[in-house]
Amino acid sequence: MIATDERTPPSPALPAPGPLAALVDAGLEVPVLGGGFVRHVNLDVAASAPALDAVAAHVARVLPYYASVHRGSGYPSQAVTTLVEDARIAVARHVGARVDDLVVFTRNTTDAFNLLATAVPGDTVVLDLEHHANLLPWRRRRVLVGSSTIAATLDALDSELAARPAALVSVTGASNVTGEVLPIDRIAQLAHARGSRIAVDTAQLLPHRRVDLAASGIDYLAFSGHKSYAPFGSGALVGRADWLDAAPAYLAGGGAVESVRLDRVDWKLGADRHEAGTPNVVGFAALARALAELERLGDTARHEHEAALTERLHAGLARLPGVRVLRGFDDAADRIGIATIELEQGSVGLVAAALAAEHGISVRTGRFCAHPLFDRVAHRANGLRASLGAGSSADDVDRFLDALARLVTDGPSHAYERTPAGWCPRIDDRPRLAID
Template sequence: MTAVLSADACRTAPIAQVSGSDLLVPLVQGGELPYANFDYAASAPALSQVTDRIAELLPTYASVHRGAGYASRISTLTYENARESVSRFLNCSEDQVVVFTRNTTDSLNLLAQCVPGSTVVLDVEHHANLLPWNDARVVTAADTVEETIERLVAELCTKPAALLAVTGASNVTGEILPIARLTEIAHRLGTRILVDAAQLAPHRRIDLQECGVDYIAFSGHKLYAPFGSGVLAGRRDWLDQAQPYLAGGGAVREVTTTSTEWACAPARHEAGSPNVLGAAAIAAACETLQALDFDAIAEHEKALTEQLTDGLSAIVGVDVVRLWADAPDAVGIVTFTVAGYEPGEIAAFLSAEHGIGVRDGRFCAHPALARLGLSGGAVRASLGLGSSSDDVQRLIDAVKILVSDQRDWNYEKTAGSWNPVPETRSFLVGSDEKAGAAECV
């Protein structure tokens, strides 16, 4: 890329500073390359404004709500101001409340215990929006959005439901459902609507008063604030009437040995010492995203997504995956397969020889992948504020090398995982290199 960018080129340069943008990663064949991050849909890197805010708060980090000390009062103000920032970000109405949680999964499980009836969901949902509901009625998605909506309407008309729970943007393909239209349909049929916005919130403006959505859930770690905090926002009546999500300090007004008077939401569902830094991180991310302008974010992603989709589609043997033929819009997620290669092998090659990070597997959406005939999984490349056209071209060129069988290294599958043989890179970064954790596939 030249030092002076044209107007078109500027659209596909990174539009925000994110942590890890200067990270150099080792290659198995020797040398290093700047890390090309295509795993934003799993966990987005923190915005620089977020890390700056956390560093600013650390010296006064303390317990909230019940401390008279200076640091505690600062932390209390920080925590409640964060709630207000998120409420403004979503444009919540007066009867909607913001509850801080651990992540989207936590938010949905919280709401699930508050729903006074059955919940209708699609089979293509992330497991977090498929598994928690106590009385779930699963509708099979069709090949088009229009027919899928018809099936949802038919289900809601056949038997009333308390809640319709839908994804805002598919974590498999990025495709966006017409949320305002679904909200109007649900309300007309006496049903409330929940939107799993884990993939939508980082990419599109969400205005709860404008679209009419009753409940929304998203994660900080996908919103450029990876510090273990999430949000459930929505109408307070169900939240006030339900049993507390956790029983403990902070969720109560008065306790005796024989009775308990619970607080109203949000305190009702935030027992224990809250994640003050996590809430502040989400708030900083919300404020930064609003200042960046979501139209600019959408244009940036559209340019990069088209470049990636066109580039991959032109390679013989590569198939780009879609759920619906008529999806009106999509965020920056491109999922694909390469004939003759397992997804894990592709991901291992991209990482080991090209310094590219993608996600492979079934993305915690097993029924969706099975419906697409991809029970063995696929490769997901997801884009974000720190992505550039150079990164995209690097991924396209690497896949071309793979397909032309010009790899420099051999790869073997052991214990279900693909790895380069021999592995020459060190993964020892301040901890036991052999340590690992179970991960959703």
């Protein structure tokens, strides 16, 4: 049994890194039951990451110039038109796009794959470990159930494509449940050898690792700004133009057309074809600025910071009795800063509610919009996920491990009840948020 008056000790062999990047929620204090405030620990960044300080400052500078895009004659209109097109170039550069690839701005990864699904001229093969954003949009979908190892799963994928060719293979870059990173280069080679293209969901991977579309042989990738420290409603689909030029316009409206007559519409080619309506100028500018800031932080620094915290998190969880960390593959050698656990006893929903209400720690519970994978690897109905980011620190990890140990051993200090909205304190004396 873990004593309730002990903190989970950090490993002396590991560094204790502080935040790598400045985020707008740094130093945020939240109320806890019984009165008082504590520094908020955000371990739910895999769902939505806060904005980088640099992104928020950039948005503040952009807003005075907000105006119509592409057709306005005024200086602000011309300025924001340049911002949008510069953002397109910045996204292409960041992901290593080929010179003739398209960058189509979308709302998020889900939106991007729903767009791509209208363009695929045949079947799409996906794995059962996919987030629903990369599982549900495909119109002619074949789902391959993963094996206990990555090697066996890729062998099965190769056999599936050999037996029944597919136009597209669409896979995640990193699981949002386990954090395990897939060997995208190998999957791209395998798909191309069987005459298929490959699309990659990089919503989880891109905020942690640099993705090079051309070098990896990826045909399409999609990602979301809200997971990449730019939560302003933007995302992108990047990839080969031919399928997208042949597809129907994703949104029918102004900006996507060359000309309109009552009996005929001539649609544009390129990104414009799928970006009808007034664009999310602020979101696109924020996304480009976030990617530039990630580049400034450096790939090596980001990897070392996250690797140290991820090891600290997993090592601490391994010491806790009654806690099981979910894995998808026995041979996965690489993972981003995600750990999903299930409890031998008790409710993860209750634990998550107590983490927030009593300790000021945000996590996520459920099946994480990846139901088939969760159902295959978990023993319980729901899990609890802690996820790290560029603003995470060793103290964040230690506070989580300490609070989790106390809750698993002794339970919450306050009474809770299960409601239609989930577990809630029976008496919640925390002040309600009022934003003027």
